[in-house]
Amino acid sequence: MNSQHVLRFEGITKTFPGVVALDQVSFEVDAGTVHAIVGENGAGKSTLMKILGGAHVPDAGVLHLNEEPVRFADPLESISSGISIVYQELNLVSGLTVAANMFLGKEGSIILDDRQAELEASKVLDELGIPVGAESKIRDLSIGQQQLVEVAKAVSTQPRILVMDEPTSSLSDKEIRILFDIVRKLRDRGTTIIYISHKLEEIFELSDRVTVLRDGRHVISDETSRFSSGSLIKHMVARDLSEFFPTRTPHIGQEVLRVERISRYPVVRESSFTLHEGEVIGFAGLMGAGRTELMRLIFGVDQKDSGEIWINETHFRTMTPQIALRNGVGFVTEDRRKNGLVMCRSLRENTTLPNLDDVCGLFGVVNSRRENDAVSRQMDRLSIKAASSAQLVRYLSGGNQQKVILGKWLLANTRILIMDEPTRGIDVGSKREIYTLINEISGQGIAIILISSELEEVMALSDRILVMHDGGIVAEIPRDEAKPEVIMELAFGRQTV
Amino acid sequence: MSTVAGTDDNALRMRNKRRELSIFLQRWGVFIGLIMLVIIFSFSSPHFLNARNLMNIARQTSINAIIAVGMTYVIITAGIDLSVGSVLGLSTVVVATLITELGIPAVPAIILTLLVGMTIGSTVGFSVAYLKIPPFIITLAYMTIARGLAMLITGGYPVHIDSAVLHFLGRGFVFGIPTPVIVMAIIYLLGWFTLARTKLGRHIYAVGGNYQTARLSGIRVKLVLVFVYVLTGALAALSGVLLAGRLSSGVPNSGVMFELHIIAATILGGTSFVGGEGTVLGTLIGALLMGILSNGLNILNVSPYVQQIIQGLVIFGAVYLSVFSSRNQTE
Numbered sequence: 001m002n003s004q005h006v007l008r009f010e011g012i013t014k015t016f017p018g019v020v021a022l023d024q025v026s027f028e029v030d031a032g033t034v035h036a037i038v039g040e041n042g043a044g045k046s047t048l049m050k051i052l053g054g055a056h057v058p059d060a061g062v063l064h065l066n067e068e069p070v071r072f073a074d075p076l077e078s079i080s081s082g083i084s085i086v087y088q089e090l091n092l093v094s095g096l097t098v099a100a101n102m103f104l105g106k107e108g109s110i111i112l113d114d115r116q117a118e119l120e121a122s123k124v125l126d127e128l129g130i131p132v133g134a135e136s137k138i139r140d141l142s143i144g145q146q147q148l149v150e151v152a153k154a155v156s157t158q159p160r161i162l163v164m165d166e167p168t169s170s171l172s173d174k175e176i177r178i179l180f181d182i183v184r185k186l187r188d189r190g191t192t193i194i195y196i197s198h199k200l201e202e203i204f205e206l207s208d209r210v211t212v213l214r215d216g217r218h219v220i221s222d223e224t225s226r227f228s229s230g231s232l233i234k235h236m237v238a239r240d241l242s243e244f245f246p247t248r249t250p251h252i253g254q255e256v257l258r259v260e261r262i263s264r265y266p267v268v269r270e271s272s273f274t275l276h277e278g279e280v281i282g283f284a285g286l287m288g289a290g291r292t293e294l295m296r297l298i299f300g301v302d303q304k305d306s307g308e309i310w311i312n313e314t315h316f317r318t319m320t321p322q323i324a325l326r327n328g329v330g331f332v333t334e335d336r337r338k339n340g341l342v343m344c345r346s347l348r349e350n351t352t353l354p355n356l357d358d359v360c361g362l363f364g365v366v367n368s369r370r371e372n373d374a375v376s377r378q379m380d381r382l383s384i385k386a387a388s389s390a391q392l393v394r395y396l397s398g399g400n401q402q403k404v405i406l407g408k409w410l411l412a413n414t415r416i417l418i419m420d421e422p423t424r425g426i427d428v429g430s431k432r433e434i435y436t437l438i439n440e441i442s443g444q445g446i447a448i449i450l451i452s453s454e455l456e457e458v459m460a461l462s463d464r465i466l467v468m469h470d471g472g473i474v475a476e477i478p479r480d481e482a483k484p485e486v487i488m489e490l491a492f493g494r495q496t497v
Numbered sequence: 498m499s500t501v502a503g504t505d506d507n508a509l510r511m512r513n514k515r516r517e518l519s520i521f522l523q524r525w526g527v528f529i530g531l532i533m534l535v536i537i538f539s540f541s542s543p544h545f546l547n548a549r550n551l552m553n554i555a556r557q558t559s560i561n562a563i564i565a566v567g568m569t570y571v572i573i574t575a576g577i578d579l580s581v582g583s584v585l586g587l588s589t590v591v592v593a594t595l596i597t598e599l600g601i602p603a604v605p606a607i608i609l610t611l612l613v614g615m616t617i618g619s620t621v622g623f624s625v626a627y628l629k630i631p632p633f634i635i636t637l638a639y640m641t642i643a644r645g646l647a648m649l650i651t652g653g654y655p656v657h658i659d660s661a662v663l664h665f666l667g668r669g670f671v672f673g674i675p676t677p678v679i680v681m682a683i684i685y686l687l688g689w690f691t692l693a694r695t696k697l698g699r700h701i702y703a704v705g706g707n708y709q710t711a712r713l714s715g716i717r718v719k720l721v722l723v724f725v726y727v728l729t730g731a732l733a734a735l736s737g738v739l740l741a742g743r744l745s746s747g748v749p750n751s752g753v754m755f756e757l758h759i760i761a762a763t764i765l766g767g768t769s770f771v772g773g774e775g776t777v778l779g780t781l782i783g784a785l786l787m788g789i790l791s792n793g794l795n796i797l798n799v800s801p802y803v804q805q806i807i808q809g810l811v812i813f814g815a816v817y818l819s820v821f822s823s824r825n826q827t828e
Contacts, residue, residue: 041621192724301713339713342706353703354714356696364696408714 001240006031006192007052007161012061014047020216021047024061027221029161034183034193034226036207038200038382040427043213045196049163050192053085054078082370084159086150088166088425091151094139098132102153124156127180144175144287151182162186163194168202168427180206183227198425200229212236220496236428245460248439252463253277255313256447257329257416259298259339262307267293269471270307275416280438280448282462284455285491290471291451292334295418299324299331311416325354330409332402334420334451341393342403348375348389350404355412378407382437399430406437417441420451435461455484469493498796510590525766527779530811531786538793545796550673556743558788559677560585561759562781566688567729568763569780573692574577574705574725575772576625576632581733582755584614586748588718588737590647593747596663603662604606611734617643618730622723630777632726640756647749656747667742677739684732689777706773761808763789786811 004026006008014022022044029035036480037045050056054072062069065081072078078085092101099114099121130148138146147170154162164183168176183193183206189337197203203210203224210227212219212235219235227235257275262268267292276280283291295303298309300319309316311327324331333339341350352359352371360373375389382403386396393401402422409417419438423431438461442448452458458465467475467490475490522529539546564581571578588610595606621639624630669676692698703711704721712718741747766783768775790811794804 299713321713322715322717331713333713339707339709342703342710342773344706344769344771345702349699349702352717353699355713356699360696366694366696366699 005029006065007194008064008067010062010064011050012051012058012063014044014051014056014058016333021142022051023216025213025216025218026061026084027218029192029194030209031192032187032190033208034187034195034206036195036197036203036210037213038197038210038232039219040204043236043427044216045213046165047198047216048213049085049165049194052078052083052161052163067414079157082158082160084154084157084161085163086154086165086167088169088474090143090146090150092146092149092153093140094366095137097135097137098141098149098152099134101138101149102134102156104153106157110152117272121152121156125206127177128155128185129150130182131178134469142288143170144172147171149176149177151179155186157183159191161192161194163196165196165199165427167195168197168199172197176202178187178222198427200232203232204229245457246436246439248443249445250280250463251278251445253279253445256311257298258308258310260308260310262294262297262309263305264293264297264302265305265471267471268297268304271468271471271473273466273473273476275447277415277447278442278445279464280442280450280462282458282465283449283451283468284458284465284487285468287453289468289491291468292420293471294468295331295420295449295451299329299418301331325412328413328415330354330412330414332405332409332417332419332422334424336398336401337406341401343394344392345388347379347384347386347393347396347404348372350393351375351378351389351408351411354408358411358413374411375407380409382407383409383433397427397430398425399433402430402434403437406434410441416448416449418449418451421453422450423452423454423457455487459484459487467491522818523767527767527786527815528782529738530815531782531789532719534786534793537760538564538789538796542793542796545793550796552678554785554788554792555678556675556682556793557792558784559675559681559786560740561755561762562784563677563681563684563736563739564729564732564755565759565762565766565780565784566684566777567732568689568759569702569766569768569775569777570692570725571632571729572705572760572763572768572770573701573772573775574722575708575770576705576722576725576736577636577760578621578632578726578729579636580617580621580639580643581759582752582757583640583647584617584730584733585737585740585752585755586750587643587647587650588614588734589744589751590650590656590740590747590749591660591734592738592741592783594650596658596660597656597747603660607738610738614732614734614737615727616730618692618727618733619723621730622726625726626719626722644749644753645672651747651749653749655744655749658741658745658747660742663738663742664745665742666739667744677743680735680739684735684762685781692777697721697724702722702773759784761812765812783815 008028010026012022012025018206025044025048028202039045047056051058054075054077057073063071070081099118102121102124103117118134125132130152132141132145132149138149141149147167151167167179171179186191195207207224209221210224210232211221212232214236255274255276260272261270263270271294275340285291293302297304298319300321309319311329316323319424337343348371352375356366359367359374361367372389379386379389383401384400384407386400393404398405423434438448450458450461459482463479465477465479465487466473467487468494469491544550558710568578568581591613592606592610595601595609596603617639621635624635625632637686664677671679692701700711700716700721703714703716704718708718740751762783763780763787764770766779766781790808791804794807
């Protein structure tokens with residue numbers, strides 16, 4: 001067991017047309033440890049994991065499993081070598097039960113014994129402490145619960161190496177605790193865990209060793225305890241981010257949005273707040289506290305049961321996305337893939353989508369020159385990195401995709417911008433750029449509503465912080481008086497102001 | 498070290514080449530297939546490559562090709578329309594009945610026929626957009642309803658038409674070119690321009706590419722859906738009018754299985770079943786390929802049974818080609 005490397009990457013190189021995704025990456029992973037891999041988006045983490053999972057074959061370099069060179073031509077070979085990967089995207093069949101999903105493709109006989117499968121699934125779920133019934137249908141579960149089922153499914157194959165790619169991105173705080181317990185339990189049993197995450201606090205809490213990748217190259221691997229979050233970030237971005245959150249002086253103007261006792265039971269209850277020109281208000285709260293749901297009412301995606309909305313002192317009885325848009329409201333949604341972008345279309349088409357009228361001439365004919373001008377202005381302004389404006393957004397990195405969404409709303413002359421988790425799943429460098437942009441556009445008088453699960457982000461960027469719990473706004477705190485402990489207590493509903 | 502780098506370079510170059518080839522094939526594969534077919538048929542039969550036969554192909558293709566423009570719009574929105582063959586058959590009957598039985602002049606009769614097609618299209622579109630009925634199911638229902646109506650109106654027998662206007666539309670020529678081909682050209686020009694160059698076209702792509710994103714971008718997604726089905730209904734009716742002109746009658750069982758050929762032409766032309774991707778020009782090439790294939794096989798006296806098998810294999814090959822090349826591009 002001594003200094004046993006369960007896994008060793010040696011000179012792994014993988015190129016895609018025009019990009020070197022991995023360049024001579026070498027490091028090893030000790031058996032029975034939690035090994036974190038961090039790096040900005042595009043650093044090569046996913047590609048490396050896909051090579052480990054057999055989805056990609058490296059151009060050069062060797063993978064050693066228990067010091068034996070292996071070569072996976074397809075995912076099945078990887079799985080049968082005891083490697084299991086929990087991907088960020090869910091891969092569950094929504095119409096089947098938890099048990100059926102866990103044993104999908106591993107059914108022992110042609111005739112299935114549901115009862116037996118559920119019994120075995122419950123055993124795994126109980127052991128891992130996942131509070132989900134084996135007989136429940138996947139579609140009845142929350143996203144967080146589904147993510148935990150994915151973990152249970154991966155664990156049920158009793159892998160030697162378990163890879164988790166951003167496993168907490170859609171988990172509530174309670175579910176994150178459950179996941180962490182699972183990870184520790186598995187490690188104590190001797191399973192090796194490779195843990196990919198953007199959230200540094202998770203890495204410090206959970207991992208034994210950390211590997212940093214940057215631009216496809218291996219930067220450093222060392223014991224987690226030898227790093228501080230500052231030094232880790234420095235390795236990731238190779239530039240000093242001591243001033244991670246840029247400062248700004250707010251210029252707050254007149255009221256642009258007033259929401260009074262708006263409700264959609266049971267997810268949003270009697271919520272009221274106001275927003276002013278040039279102001280940034282932050283919404284803190286746990287997952288499922290109703291923040292996204294409240295914003296969907298304001299943008300008219302869902303209809304409210306009761307309550308009033310005023311935009312620029314005009315009262316709106318009903319709200320639809322069209323009305324919201326016409327009155328200068330923009331909505332950067334939390335899920336880029338699902339409802340932020342049209343992935344199969346170009347950067348250009350995505351950018352002008354909500355405001356084609358501005359680049360159209362007579363009879364709705366698109367004026368290509370005007371459109372190209374407008375789009376390249378946004379690309380410059382937001383420093384969007386793409387081969388050209390004709391590139392499909394599918395091929396852009398997460399940070400650049402997010403900038404395209406921002407660009408599309410800025411182009412639509414948005415005066416009130418709702419940003420739901422604008423930095424989720426994007427790399428540290430892009431995060432910083434988004435923060436700078438938030439400051440810049442609020443300086444131009446645009447009012448911003450910021451929802452974020454990262455408390456320090458909300459606290460650093462907002463002029464006022466509103467805390468939601470169980471569908472209602474439980475507190476409103478000026479920036480200077482905000483304390484993280486207080487906000488967390490409020491978010492958990494343990495305290496009232 | 499240098500040798501390793503050398504092999505890497507080679508591997509990279511090979512893959513780049515493969516990727517370029519697959520992009521090339523995806524964009525031009527069906528077009529190349531079309532050219533190859535023309536060459537093969539030209540060498541196999543002296544009757545294939547002459548002006549008269551080419552005109553013939555264009556006229557035969559025009560009926561399906563016109564509807565395929567609408568089908569392209571529908572499939573880009575991630576929908577499907579199985580009713581077009583029946584709506585075409587019904588339209589031949591409606592225009593014939595209006596003219597022959599009711600004595601209505603040709604022009605208003607044609608307009609009414611187009612309205613019938615649009616009405617069917619709008620109910621389909623309404624069901625898809627507002628009632629959330631899957632397009633496959635609702636258009637399957639209209640496939641039998643429209644066919645049943647056509648049979649009911651005529652008792653199952655053809656209705657003769659004696660109209661100069663219809664004759665001109667179905668069999669006439671403008672500057673030596675068959676009228677249906679002229680109509681087809683106009684429809685393709687308009688269809689291409691709208692999809693590629695207008696706001697409406699962008700909205701259609703967006704609705705098919707990601708319905709939720711389109712909705713949150715302030716697009717009237719439901720109206721867009723209704724529009725594509727109304728358009729397809731109108732084009733099916735228009736083709737019905739042209740066909741009635743060519744046959745000089747309304748034929749209740751005309752257009753059977755046309756929907757499959759139209760869908761095949763659209764898919765051959767590179768329109769994605771998933772939605773969000775496809776072009777009108779591609780569809781034109783797809784429709785021409787289907788038309789030339791059946792014309793050429795006819796000239797070569799290939800049995801119609803064998804023809805069906807060959808058509809199926811061509812569709813399979815083309816779809817495989819597009820799946821294969823998109824896979825090569827993403828990897």
